[in-house]
Amino acid sequence: MPSGAPGAPGAPGAGIAVHGLNRTFGDHTAVSNLWFTVPPGSITGFLGPNGSGKTTTLGMMLGLVRPSAGNAFVDGVPFTSLQQPAQVVGAVLDARSAHPKHRALTHLQIYCAAIGVPDERARQMLDLVGLGSVARRRIGEFSLGMRQRLALATALLGQPRYLVLDEPANGLDPEGMAWLRDFLRAFAANGGTVLISSHILREIEQMADRLVIIANGHLVAETSMTDLRDAYRSRVFAAASDPARLATALAAAGHTDAQVQQDGRLAVVGVTSDRIAEIAATAEVTLFGTSVEHVDLEQVYLAMTAGRYAAAPVAQYPGHGAHHPPGGQYPQGPQYPSAQQHPQAQPYPNGQQYQQYPTAQQYPQSQWGQPNRPPTGQGGPTA
Numbered sequence: 001m002p003s004g005a006p007g008a009p010g011a012p013g014a015g016i017a018v019h020g021l022n023r024t025f026g027d028h029t030a031v032s033n034l035w036f037t038v039p040p041g042s043i044t045g046f047l048g049p050n051g052s053g054k055t056t057t058l059g060m061m062l063g064l065v066r067p068s069a070g071n072a073f074v075d076g077v078p079f080t081s082l083q084q085p086a087q088v089v090g091a092v093l094d095a096r097s098a099h100p101k102h103r104a105l106t107h108l109q110i111y112c113a114a115i116g117v118p119d120e121r122a123r124q125m126l127d128l129v130g131l132g133s134v135a136r137r138r139i140g141e142f143s144l145g146m147r148q149r150l151a152l153a154t155a156l157l158g159q160p161r162y163l164v165l166d167e168p169a170n171g172l173d174p175e176g177m178a179w180l181r182d183f184l185r186a187f188a189a190n191g192g193t194v195l196i197s198s199h200i201l202r203e204i205e206q207m208a209d210r211l212v213i214i215a216n217g218h219l220v221a222e223t224s225m226t227d228l229r230d231a232y233r234s235r236v237f238a239a240a241s242d243p244a245r246l247a248t249a250l251a252a253a254g255h256t257d258a259q260v261q262q263d264g265r266l267a268v269v270g271v272t273s274d275r276i277a278e279i280a281a282t283a284e285v286t287l288f289g290t291s292v293e294h295v296d297l298e299q300v301y302l303a304m305t306a307g308r309y310a311a312a313p314v315a316q317y318p319g320h321g322a323h324h325p326p327g328g329q330y331p332q333g334p335q336y337p338s339a340q341q342h343p344q345a346q347p348y349p350n351g352q353q354y355q356q357y358p359t360a361q362q363y364p365q366s367q368w369g370q371p372n373r374p375p376t377g378q379g380g381p382t383a
């Protein structure tokens with residue numbers, strides 16, 4: 001049962017709660033009976049294929065789209081009822097919405113006046129996201145990645161305790177993505193709460209501790225990353241001189257989830273390679289080698305959302321001209337390595353045009369206020 005669904009105990013409290021949201025456009029249902037929660041202090045990944053209803057859901061949560069039915073709550077009240085919403089929730093929904101003729105600093109100063117915070121907050125947030133050196137440049141000259149950073153700076157002006165982000169990593173270079181990941185981790189560690197929609201699954205896998213997955217406007221899964229990893233455990237493939245005898249020895253040791261594959265290897269779940277080697281040696285079975293298959297978020301996500309837009313296999317696509325592979329078959333793309341195989345990002349060489357991102361550790365806890373406190377007449381932490 002999804003958290004907060006009918007029959008679930010308790011009324012909306014601290015955190016974000018979506019209760020039975022529906023939205024139809026004519027005869028098209030974009031979101032259907034959607035229930036989920038975003039607990040305080042968490043980073044929740046909001047995933048789904050294009051057209052699955054993610055942006056519509058975020059718009060309903062923030063009072064930008066009127067629900068056909070259902071409600072969304074922030075700390076127990078609708079977003080539109082918050083006295084000072086920008087000091088409770090910071091949102092990034094469209095990085096291209098800023099006026100292209102405005103300068104970055106002017107853009108933020110306008111928002112400062114609108115939400116009632118000091119003008120100097122504009123310069124502070126530009127420095128925070130690494131745009132301090134281009135504060136006087138017009139936004140129309142910014143790259144998409146720079147606009148994303150500016151949108152995040154706008155969301156942070158009110159020092160909110162919640163961040164709602166729709167594809168905030170689009171256009172960011174690897175350094176910017178690493179900074180965003182570290183920043184959101186620090187934000188949550190200091191008591192903030194993040195709901196982030198993204199198609200960059202490896203980034204979500206590295207930063208999120210909870211997942212909400214939707215498809216065709218319906219909830220597919222709401223789970224923690226820990227539970228997801230437990231449900232989709234990695235397998236060890238063992239090449240042995242006698243797979244059946246090794247399977248019997250593993251079963252005698254209490255490891256019963258082992259199956260002989262078509263290629264003759266033994267697939268074992270819930271046992272490390274070292275433990276398999278110990279059992280094989282005791283059973284006098286020669287072990288030629290082992291390999292580990294990790295089930296990553298991308299594989300789980302594709303399995304849960306398959307069929308949203310069905311297409312013919314790549315190999316069936318007819319080629320044209322001199323570049324058509326023999327027999328009309330296109331080679332298979334390389335398999336993605338496991339996350340542990342990726343090297344650490346290297347710093348950009350000196351002389352880059354824009355200043356380095358500050359490290360996440362520089363953001364003091366007190367900056368974000370008390371994240372779990374329900375909104376008062378002042379609408380959240382003082383500016």
